[in-house]
Amino acid sequence: MVEVKNLTKFYGSIKAVDDISFTVETGEVLGFLGPNGAGKSTTMNMITGYLSSTSGTVTIDGCEILDDPIHAKSKIGYLPEIPPLYIDMTVKKYLEFMFDLKKVKLPKKEHIDEVMRLTKITEQADRIIKHLSKGYRQRVGLAQALLGNPPVIILDEPTVGLDPKQIIEIRKLIRNLGKKHTVIFSSHVLSEVSEVCDRIVVISKGKIVADAKTDELSAQVSGGEKLSLVAEGSTADITEAIKKIPAVKHVAKTGSNVDGSGRYMIEYETASDIRRDVYNAMVRIGAVILDMQSGNETLEDMFLKLTSGKYDSRKEDM
Numbered sequence: 338m339v340e341v342k343n344l345t346k347f348y349g350s351i352k353a354v355d356d357i358s359f360t361v362e363t364g365e366v367l368g369f370l371g372p373n374g375a376g377k378s379t380t381m382n383m384i385t386g387y388l389s390s391t392s393g394t395v396t397i398d399g400c401e402i403l404d405d406p407i408h409a410k411s412k413i414g415y416l417p418e419i420p421p422l423y424i425d426m427t428v429k430k431y432l433e434f435m436f437d438l439k440k441v442k443l444p445k446k447e448h449i450d451e452v453m454r455l456t457k458i459t460e461q462a463d464r465i466i467k468h469l470s471k472g473y474r475q476r477v478g479l480a481q482a483l484l485g486n487p488p489v490i491i492l493d494e495p496t497v498g499l500d501p502k503q504i505i506e507i508r509k510l511i512r513n514l515g516k517k518h519t520v521i522f523s524s525h526v527l528s529e530v531s532e533v534c535d536r537i538v539v540i541s542k543g544k545i546v547a548d549a550k551t552d553e554l555s556a557q558v559s560g561g562e563k564l565s566l567v568a569e570g571s572t573a574d575i576t577e578a579i580k581k582i583p584a585v586k587h588v589a590k591t592g593s594n595v596d597g598s599g600r601y602m603i604e605y606e607t608a609s610d611i612r613r614d615v616y617n618a619m620v621r622i623g624a625v626i627l628d629m630q631s632g633n634e635t636l637e638d639m640f641l642k643l644t645s646g647k648y649d650s651r652k653e654d655m
């Protein structure tokens with residue numbers, strides 16, 4: 338449905354987006370995650386045709402955005418980071434104005450009523466936009482994006498600046514949108530992307546550093562399971578013995594305790610359980626296990642790892 342291919346953008350000599358590619362399937366809710374300045378807004382603006390790319394292409398439903406902008410844009414509803422509102426208009430007048438501007442070919446009154454109902458702003462219809470709270474303004478921006486029932490909805494950081502209650506409501510709304518639309522939604526908040534989206538693309542310094550289904554991202558980034566071990570004995574003997582266990586991919590001593598025991602982090606293949614092997618190996622060499630805990634990295638750990646610039650999961654795949 339949305340295909341981004343080798344997209345690059347330079348602002349003068351600054352490379353804001355660096356050769357990124359990904360596709361979004363029909364009905365998918367894709368989270369575009371990255372820290373401030375990663376290139377999210379620049380990418381969103383190129384996908385929606387508001388900004389031309391330096392190179393690369395964006396295709397919406399088979400239609401290239403720069404070749405046939407009118408047709409391609411008619412398939413997109415866009416809520417930019419700063420919603421394009423005319424704040425002296427009432428909500429209804431603004432939506433009527435946008436309806437005409439977008440040349441929507443649906444019954445005007447019914448459609449605007451439906452969009453206001455969906456975004457829960459019916460009761461604000463006759464209020465002037467500048468008198469609304471930020472949360473309600475965001476909903477009006479969202480209502481504007483939904484005019485014409487576009488199959489693709491693109492939302493650039495729609496929850497920034499909202500209070501926790503408003504954030505929960507906007508997230509709920511986005512999840513509902515995913516039932517009928519393909520949604521691309523950018524954020525720098527990992528927890529909200531993992532809560533709302535089917536798939537996450539992580540961008541850092543203009544490059545994609547991960548692209549995976551939300552529940553598979555953990556395995557893709559860590560590349561396996563982790564076991565932490567505290568044991569008493571010779572470091573060389575312990576690491577040697579652990580390395581011999583077939584499912585073990587990596588073992589490292591991470592520190593020493595005051596009682597003389599050592600802390601080790603063991604990385605091993607997903608879907609194996611090495612605890613018994615570790616126990617037997619330690620018994621064989623006469624080392625004593627004081628503590629053993631399995632634990633994967635949290636999504637927060639991964640996000641930091643991915644965006645620190647030291648890791649590129651896609652490079653490792655190649």
Ligand SMILES: Nc1ncnc2c1ncn2[C@@H]1O[C@H](COP(=O)(O)OP(=O)(O)OP(=O)(O)O)[C@@H](O)[C@H]1O
Binds near residue numbers: 351375
């Ligand atoms: N018009 C511009 N001219 C020059 N540099 C720009 C321009 N717009 C963005 N940049 C730079 O491009 C890079 C990416 O910016 P972009 O706004 O796309 O990131 P972002 O991920 O959306 O960040 P944020 O979450 O802070 O909005 C940044 O280094 C930014 O300073």
